[in-house]
Amino acid sequence: MSNLDPNSTYIMPATARSERKILFDKIELEVLSGPDAGREFGLALPCIRIGTAADNDVVLTDRTVSRHHAEIRTLPEGLLVRDLGSTNGIFLRDLRVREAFLEPSTLFSLGGSEIRVRMGMEERAYEVGRESGLCALVGGSEPMRELYGLIRVVAPTPTTVLIRGESGSGKEMVATTLHALSGRKGPLVVFDASVADPEMVRNDLFGHIKGAFTGATGGREGAFRCADGGTLFIDEIGELPLDLQPRLLRALESREVAPVGSDRPVKVDVRVIAATHRNLEAMVEEGTFRADLYYRLSVMSLCVPPLRDIKEDIPLLIQNFGETLGLPCRVTPEALTALMGYAWPGNVRELRNVMERAAVLCRGEEIRPEHLRLVDLSGTQEPATIEEVAPVSVHSPAQLKAIERQMILDAMQRNRHNKSAVARELGIPLSTLKRRIAEYDV
Numbered sequence: 022m023s024n025l026d027p028n029s030t031y032i033m034p035a036t037a038r039s040e041r042k043i044l045f046d047k048i049e050l051e052v053l054s055g056p057d058a059g060r061e062f063g064l065a066l067p068c069i070r071i072g073t074a075a076d077n078d079v080v081l082t083d084r085t086v087s088r089h090h091a092e093i094r095t096l097p098e099g100l101l102v103r104d105l106g107s108t109n110g111i112f113l114r115d116l117r118v119r120e121a122f123l124e125p126s127t128l129f130s131l132g133g134s135e136i137r138v139r140m141g142m143e144e145r146a147y148e149v150g151r152e153s154g155l156c157a158l159v160g161g162s163e164p165m166r167e168l169y170g171l172i173r174v175v176a177p178t179p180t181t182v183l184i185r186g187e188s189g190s191g192k193e194m195v196a197t198t199l200h201a202l203s204g205r206k207g208p209l210v211v212f213d214a215s216v217a218d219p220e221m222v223r224n225d226l227f228g229h230i231k232g233a234f235t236g237a238t239g240g241r242e243g244a245f246r247c248a249d250g251g252t253l254f255i256d257e258i259g260e261l262p263l264d265l266q267p268r269l270l271r272a273l274e275s276r277e278v279a280p281v282g283s284d285r286p287v288k289v290d291v292r293v294i295a296a297t298h299r300n301l302e303a304m305v306e307e308g309t310f311r312a313d314l315y316y317r318l319s320v321m322s323l324c325v326p327p328l329r330d331i332k333e334d335i336p337l338l339i340q341n342f343g344e345t346l347g348l349p350c351r352v353t354p355e356a357l358t359a360l361m362g363y364a365w366p367g368n369v370r371e372l373r374n375v376m377e378r379a380a381v382l383c384r385g386e387e388i389r390p391e392h393l394r395l396v397d398l399s400g401t402q403e404p405a406t407i408e409e410v411a412p413v414s415v416h417s418p419a420q421l422k423a424i425e426r427q428m429i430l431d432a433m434q435r436n437r438h439n440k441s442a443v444a445r446e447l448g449i450p451l452s453t454l455k456r457r458i459a460e461y462d463v
C-alpha cells in the first residue's frame with residue numbers, strides 16, 4: 022500500500038492557483054509470464070475480478086486460468102486476493118492460498134500466469150474556474166467553484182462518491198450533476214435509506230423474487246437493478262439499517278445483487294453515490310455504522326458548503342429562484358441585508374422557501390424585510406416550517422397543529438412513508454419532520 026491514507030481523497034494545491042490535483046486509488050497488475058505476459062492493467066475500482074470470461078475486469082487468455090478465477094480487493098489493511106473457486110488455484114511462491122493479503126509488489130500465480138500486483142495512485146488535475154454555476158447548481162463562491170472542479174473530474178470515473186453536507190445544502194443536486202456529467206447512459210435512481218421500515222429498505226434497494234415473503238405476489242427489481250447502466254443515489258446513507266450494511270458492501274464490491282429470496286446474484290453496472298448530513302466517523306465509533314462500508318464509501322468525499330459559508334452566493338441564488346420559480350419580485354437593499362445577516366440553518370432549501378413565501382406576501386410589490394419573516398438571526402431556531410405557510414392567523418394553535426398533522430399524513434401517503442421525500446415536499450428538515458411525527462403520533 023502507499024503510505025498515504027487510502028481512506029481519503031487528497032487534494033494538492035498546484036503551483037498555478039486555479040489548478041489542483043486529486044489522487045485516485047487504483048489496482049495495478051502486470052502479467053509476467055504465460056500467454057498474456059507483458060500486459061498491464063490499472064483499474065480505479067475497489068475490487069477487480071480476474072479470469073478468462075469476458076465479464077471480468079481483467080480478462081486473461083491463459084487456458085490454465087478459470088473463467089472466474091480470483092478477485093483482488095482494496096481494504097484498509099492492504100490488497101486481499103481471494104480464490105473464486107478456480108480449478109488450478111492461486112499460488113504465493115509454492116503455497117496454494119484461498120485468501121491472502123498481498124505485500125506491495127507481491128508476485129502470485131493463477132494457473133500458468135505469474136502476476137505482479139500493487140496499489141497505485143492516479144493523479145488527475147482539475148481546474149477551479151470562474152464560473153457561477155454548473156448544470157443546475159448555482160453559486161460563484163470559491164467553495165462552490167472548488168466543488169464544480171471536483172465534480173467535473175470525479176463524474177466520468179466509476180468511483181463511489183460520498184456527498185457530505187448539511188440538510189438542504191444541495192447534496193441531491195450535486196448527485197444529479199455528477200450523473201449528468203458521468204456520460205452514463207442509464208437512469209439516475211434516487212433511493213432514500215431513511216424509510217422507517219428496514220424490510221422496505223431491503224426490498225426496495227435489492228429487489229425481491231415472487232414469494233420471497235408473505236405478500237410478495239410478484240417480483241420487484243429493486244433500485245440497484247433499476248439503475249443498471251446508470252447511477253444509484255442513496256440519500257441518507259447514515260440511516261441505512263446496520264443489518265443491511267454488509268449486503269450493500271457486497272453489492273458495491275462485487276457489482277452483483279442478490280434479490281431477497283434468491284441465491285442467484287445478478288450482475289449490475291451501477292455507479293453508486295451516497296449522501297449524508299450525519300457524522301459517519303462518530304457513527305462508526307459508536308458502532309451504528311460499519312467501518313468497512315464507511316471505508317468503501319468515503320474513498321471519494323465531496324463536501325457541499327452550508328449556506329452560511331457562501332453568503333456571497335445569496336444574490337445569485339435569489340436571482341436564480343426568481344427565474345426558475347417565476348417570482349418577479351424585486352428585493353429591497355434592506356431585505357437583502359437581512360438575508361445576508363441570517364444564519365440559514367436550513368441552507369439553500371430554506372432560502373428558496375423564504376423567497377417563495379416572500380413573493381406571495383409582497384403581492385407583486387418589492388420584497389421588504391417583513392416579507393421574509395426571518396425571526397432568528399442566531400441560527401439556533403428551526404428554519405421556516407409549514408405552519409408559516411398559513412401566514413394570516415385565522416386558525417387557533419390547536420387547529421394549526423391539526424392542519425399540520427394532516428399535511429404530514431397526506432404527504433406520507435403520497436411518498437410511501439419515505440421521510441426524506443416528505444421533508445423535501447414540505448420544505449422542512451428531516452429532523453423537524455421526525456420530531457413532528459413523534460409529537461403528533463403520526
Ligand SMILES: Nc1ncnc2c1ncn2[C@@H]1O[C@H](COP(=O)(O)OP(=O)(O)OP(=O)(O)O)[C@@H](O)[C@H]1O
Nearest residue numbers: 157158159187188189190191192193194369370373
Ligand atoms: N447550489 C444550488 N443552486 C440552486 N439551488 C440549490 C442549490 N443548492 C440547493 N438548492 C435548492 O435547495 C433545494 C434542496 O437541495 P437538495 O435537495 O439537493 O439538498 P440536500 O442537501 O440533498 O437536502 P437533504 O439533506 O434534506 O436531503 C433544492 O431543491 C434546490 O432548490
